[in-house]
Amino acid sequence: MESLGLWELPDELLYLWHTHRAEILLGAGVVFAVIRLVGHWRESSRTVSKRLSVPSAKSPRAIASLPLKTQAIDGDNPASVAVTKPAPRPKAGPKRVTGNKPLKARAGNNRKIDTIQPVIFYFTLGGSTKAYVDKLSESLQSTEPNSNILSPKVHDLTEIDYDDFFISPPEKYSSTAFLYLLIIPTYNIDTELSNFLSHLEETHHDFRIDTAPLSGLAGYSVFGIGDRTEWPTEPEGYCTQAIEVDKWLARLTGRKRAFPLGMGDAKGDLETRLSEWKEGVDVIMKDLASGKGLGEGVPGSGDAAESEDEDEVDVDDEIEGGSSMKRKAAKKALTDDLEDLKAPIPVDFTTTKSPSESLSQPKPMVPETSPTYTSLTKQGYTIVGSHSGVKICRWTKSALRGRGSCYKYSFYGISSHLCMEATPSLSCSNKCVFCWRHGTNPVGTTWRWTVDPPDLVFAGMKEGHYKKIKMMKGVPGVRAERFSEAMRIRHCALSLVGEPIFYPHINELLAMLHKEHISSFLVCNAQHPDQLATLGPVTQLYVSIDASNKESLRRIDRPLHRDFWERFQRCMDILREKRFTHRTVFRLTLVKGFNLEEEAEGYADLVEKALPGFVEVKGVTYCGTSTAAGAGLSMQNVPFYEEVKDFVLALEVALKKRGLDYGIGAEHAHSCCILLADRKKFFRTSKSDGVQRWHTLIDYPAFFRCVESGESFGPEDYVGEPTPEWALWGNGGFDPRDERVDRKGRPKVLE
Incomplete structure (x- = not known):
């Protein structure tokens, strides 16, 4: 009998193959898939068995070695151990970012504080603010014996060097904690307050200085004096300079606001509001003196929630006044067509100039309605223009x-x-x-x-x-x-x-x-x-x-x-x-x-x-x-x-x-x-x-x-x-044709 070739099959088999080949291939695929699934299931079962295997219930040492959650014992029967699935091991890969900002430990929180030194800063043109400050200083004097709250120190902002107080706290490493209290009036003219605000802003933006250089303070609080008849609302100018001081100090101190910003109307409720603010400051000083610090809040009363984010400084913060739409428009105007600039923009690195100064209209240096005008004319000046x-x-x-x-x-x-x-x-x-x-x-x-x-x-x-x-x-x-x-x-x-x-x-x-x-x-x-x-x-x-x-x-x-x-x-x-x-x-x-x-x-x-x-x-x-x-x-x-x-x-x-x-x-x-x-x-x-x-x-x-x-x-x-x-030298320099007199106009006899 002649042997058949590999592909030489009977005609009946070839006929069956051509007729049912689709069913045959589909069935083979199904069988193959089932075999693969069974093999995968058996492998997974063995892995889970290894992970869930526990020591013998009869071995006390084995029971003690179990995780705490697995030692749930029913009565005295060690066999009644409830086994819970352990937490899966973390997979290798990049760390997941949750988006929560970790809170940094404040500088100086662990520093031993023996005494609290309140320091009052103020500014005045006509002297009225100083009168309020004197009363405030007197009322903050501690009457308790052996009190660790020292007598307040008072400084006029025009008579100090800002670097001595507003770049780092005085006596930083001593056991005395300083509490800054600032009484800030608002004027509609350029005064020394403008330079004080510029100093705070420059200190904040200076890359050579720490982000919060005043974090060593025990805290700070600001009280603003305004005039509602001139500025009925805050956006129009009422106490705006006090608001600015409060904002910058929040950044420089790491938000150590000891008491909220107070504001009073010089022609209305000033004394009442100042008294309320003073009472709040009193409570804060006693808390600080007793070691309670600024308390807890968001987080800590010194970190009170604000209507604006004090941690972020962008162009919006620098553009004053107007609605958010106006600020956005101004910000857009500052960034449009940058490629059209043909020369570098001049920058005064000594005094940072905010966009608001360049956008606002210039105003008179000494308006006739200003206290500066009144003071200078009283001194005998004639103001020209x-x-x-x-x-x-x-x-x-x-x-x-x-x-x-x-x-x-x-x-x-x-x-x-x-x-x-x-x-x-x-x-x-x-x-x-x-x-x-x-x-x-x-x-x-x-x-x-x-x-x-x-x-x-x-x-x-x-x-x-x-x-x-x-x-x-x-x-x-x-x-x-x-x-x-x-x-x-x-x-x-x-x-x-x-x-x-x-x-x-x-x-x-x-x-x-x-x-x-x-x-x-x-x-x-x-x-x-x-x-x-x-x-x-x-x-x-x-x-x-x-x-x-x-x-x-x-x-x-x-x-x-x-x-x-x-x-x-x-x-x-x-x-x-x-x-x-x-x-x-x-x-x-x-x-x-x-x-x-x-x-x-x-x-x-x-x-x-x-x-x-x-x-x-x-x-x-x-x-x-x-x-x-x-x-x-x-x-x-x-x-x-x-x-x-x-x-x-x-x-x-x-x-x-x-x-x-x-x-x-x-x-x-x-x-x-x-x-x-x-x-x-x-x-x-x-x-x-x-x-x-x-x-x-x-x-x-x-x-x-x-x-x-x-x-x-x-x-x-x-x-x-x-x-x-x-x-000439040695002859005095007085013209002999004139007559020297004393302060009362009498001829002065020279020796």
Whole structure:
């Protein structure tokens, strides 16, 4: 029989295959699937059996080794063990993020606290807020014996250095916990509060400072004083500055709000609301003193839930006022068309400028309805326009009565009754301890107000000055000839208050003065180098040099700019260049206990760097205000004339050691002022007799000729006549043609 091939099957089988092949294949697939499922089920059963296997119920040791949940024993029968399924092991893979923010432990919570020190900060223009603060301080005095709540300390925000209190808590590592209480009024003008708010904001955004640098405080609370007749609602301005302070302190302290923000209407419920707030603060202080801390809440009463998230700072927070739709629109406007910008945006890294400042319309520096306007006018100022002022100097009154002119007459030949003292900017960027303006003038680091045209400023200054002069015509002792002369201004001292160089149109104003043959003496405080570099012709340029090192300058001038020392150094470099085109003067104000002792060498270094033509050294004048006293200044800080003379002699020696030829050119003992001058420029041979003499006076007609010529010129081109004999060193500096009197107007007999 011939064998069949592999595929050679009978015709019947082939017929069956072709007829039922679909059923055969489907059935084979089903059988295969069943076999696979059975195998998988058996494997799973073995795995579960291994996981659920337990030791023998008869073994006590085995029972004890079971998890706690499996040891549910019914009576004494160990066999009645209820076995529960253990938790499955976590699978390998990335950690799941739940979205819950873990709470960080607060700095200082574990620190041992023995005493609570309340510190009250306040601001005031008219003095009413201080009266409330005094009552509050008195009411917070603890009457309990051996109380661990100390007597409150009170600080005026205008008289402290913010870095001492609002970058880190004072005495951070001591066992005393500080509780900050801030009484913040709201004004519709720029005041020191604006700079305080800027400081808090800059501290928060400064990457060099911890996120919550004030977290070491025991807590804080803010009370705002507003006026509902002016601002009926919060969005329109009612207590907005207090709200801002509360917001920034929440961020700087890690939300250690000890008691909610209080607000009172100055013309309504202020005393009631302040009393309620004070009672709440009392309770908080007792809790802190007893070790209870700020309590529990969300989480902790210091972390109370807010209407806005205080942990997030975005553009919406920086845009003030308006609805959420307006804020979103403003935010969108700030980010649109960024690709169209062709140049980098200038940023002032010293004072962070919020978008709200750039979007809002500028407002007057000193509105007529503001308390600043009222205070300055009471002090004798005439406010010109919205940011300028003029005032009669006491030396002008003295010269009108023949009782002597100021040191500028002895040094430079300026008769005080022919001089107008004015300023185009009432705002300043320093808060000097010796400032006699009572701290009422505005302060700022950038010009953010409306700008009056220079012709309006110039006309207003002259009008205000002449009105003041006319008021002197009925004063006993005024000389008729000097009164007539005073009705024609010949000199202008731009040094009244504030920072004249701050005015955006200062060069145009100087040109108007010179056009009418009025000399210009401009004083700046070495904090605006860009404006100093672009300054045009001026008869004499003063720069106040109140300290020889960074720390002393910070203590004395209390500058608002954070990079104040760098700005100061840049001004020294600019002044060195300007000595070829301007009569430059260093103005040193000596404050005993601040910059008088052992600083002659430091001042000599600054003179060597800037090489000014003159160095005026003057003892500080104490004005006797509470502002000065709060800054640590008293009559004890006023040096005697002998002390000023000793300092000048030491400075002269220090300059000679550096190869600088400066000598004492003149003095004015009545003003406690002495002048050092560059010998190479101002000690020259007189044309009249060929004798070498000091020539510190100014030839004013020659100066105006130089300005009108349009050509470049230097200080040597308008040196005047020899310094009068009575003004030279050792002769006192008082004009013998005038009469010295005492404070009661009686002739003064000199020894």
